Amino acid sequence: MTLPNERVAWFNGEFMPEREVRIPFRDSSWIYGDGCFDMTRSFGHKLFKVKEHVQRLYRSLKYLRIDPGYGPEEMCRLSEELFERNRHLLGPDDDYWLAQRISRGVRPVEGDNLDHHGPNIVLECMPLPFRQRASLYEEGIKVAVPSARRTPPESLSPRIKSHNYLNLIVASQEVHAMDPSAWAILLDINGNLSEGLGSNIFVVKDGVILTPHERYVLPGVSRQTVIDLARSEGLRLEEADIDLYDAYNADEVFITSTSLCLCPASRVNGVEIGPKGQVWGPVTRRLADAYCRLVDFDWVAQYRRHLDPSAPSRPF
Known part of the structure; x- marks a missing residue:
């Protein structure tokens, strides 16, 4: 019953x-x-x-x-x-x-x-988990890079969404031991940014949006949605090798996932991204607005309505 x-x-x-x-x-x-x-x-x-x-x-x-x-x-x-x-x-x-x-x-x-x-x-x-993640839309995600590298495609394709998440879980646990509110984004075997647990990363520099090559990541549906929106908005977007130098010097960094849709990142390994005090850069904001129009629903406002300062921000 x-x-x-x-x-x-x-x-x-x-x-x-x-x-x-x-x-x-x-x-x-x-x-x-x-x-x-x-x-x-x-x-x-x-x-x-x-x-x-x-x-x-x-x-x-x-x-x-x-x-x-x-x-x-x-x-x-x-x-x-x-x-x-x-x-x-x-x-x-x-x-x-x-x-x-x-x-x-x-x-x-x-x-x-x-x-x-x-x-x-x-x-x-x-x-x-709106309440647990609402503060991310006010403060931005703190990205941290663990020592564990993403499983290379030569061993097992990261393009499958398998039940074996140990690579990503171990990496996330390492990051949480240092900062429980940080989100792990792993490097690939070549030392470039790849992805995190259920999340893809984008960086923006001089108006150009970059995201890791699909071969090294799970090609998220939200990732593809943002790629399509960027092109429909007339923004330049490329798949590229992105290392930590690129991330530290980016004008904006944001994360996509099914639950978050698109969320700004405020720091990478403690390095502040963009102008001091900026959480939402202009490109990130433009894409989030386009995403809300696409789904005919303001999910950013939805998250903010659940804001509880005492709730820890955890990726899972």
């Missing part, structure tokens, strides 16, 4: 209360991180770019050689139905992350008595 205030999830063919979802302990994602996922979000209780996120999910599945048993169209339909089943639980100024999570599943073991082997699939909604 689903309680009146309880979210539902979709698990292996059935909608059910979240508390009833059970993943076997021999699931390959639990044992090896062998699986992938994707996430979109809503704006004003309306889902954004479900199709694009699901298409990226299926590119990850193809790379991992996992067949979920049905195609992107059905995944989109199920995702939208799940959102509708949970929409009524949203407060007037809240929104959801919506995730599709797929593991390779459980290989049969003699005597396991399981009814289901093969991929385990979970679709779920969870509230976005």
Whole structure:
């Protein structure tokens, strides 16, 4: 039975209360991180770019050689139905992350008595952390670079959104040990900026926007949205090798992610970015305004309405 205030999830063919979802302990994602996922979000209780996120999910599945048993169209339909089943639980100024999570599943073991082997699939909604992150839109993100390098594409493609986030988690833990409010952005194997946990980085210098080459990062849907907006606004944007010298001397730095959309960075390794006291540079502001127009919703104001000075700013 689903309680009146309880979210539902979709698990292996059935909608059910979240508390009833059970993943076997021999699931390959639990044992090896062998699986992938994707996430979109809503704006004003309306889902954004479900199709694009699901298409990226299926590119990850193809790379991992996992067949979920049905195609992107059905995944989109199920995702939208799940959102509708949970929409009524949203407060007037809240929104959801919506995730599709797929593991390779459980290989049969003699005597396991399981009814289901093969991929385990979970679709779920969870509230976005507005209160915890609201201060980032007033103060800017503090970016810090850990000693751990991003897994190189020669070892494992960073372009898949897999369940194995240990590289990014270990790097983030190192940064949080020094500053719990900082966000980790890793260098790639060549010493250039790459990405962080669920986040892409952009720098602006003399009106030109630069972002790391796609080969070395997960090509975020929000990243691509900003690239498209920049070009529609007549701004020059290039993929490039960006090192710390470029970041320290940038006029502006900003981060994109599904939850944050676009958020200014105020410091990189303690170095203040842009003019003293500047949080929102003109290019960052212009792109954020264009993003709000695209989704027909002011998500910057939404974050600011949740502002609580006592809430720590944490990336996850």
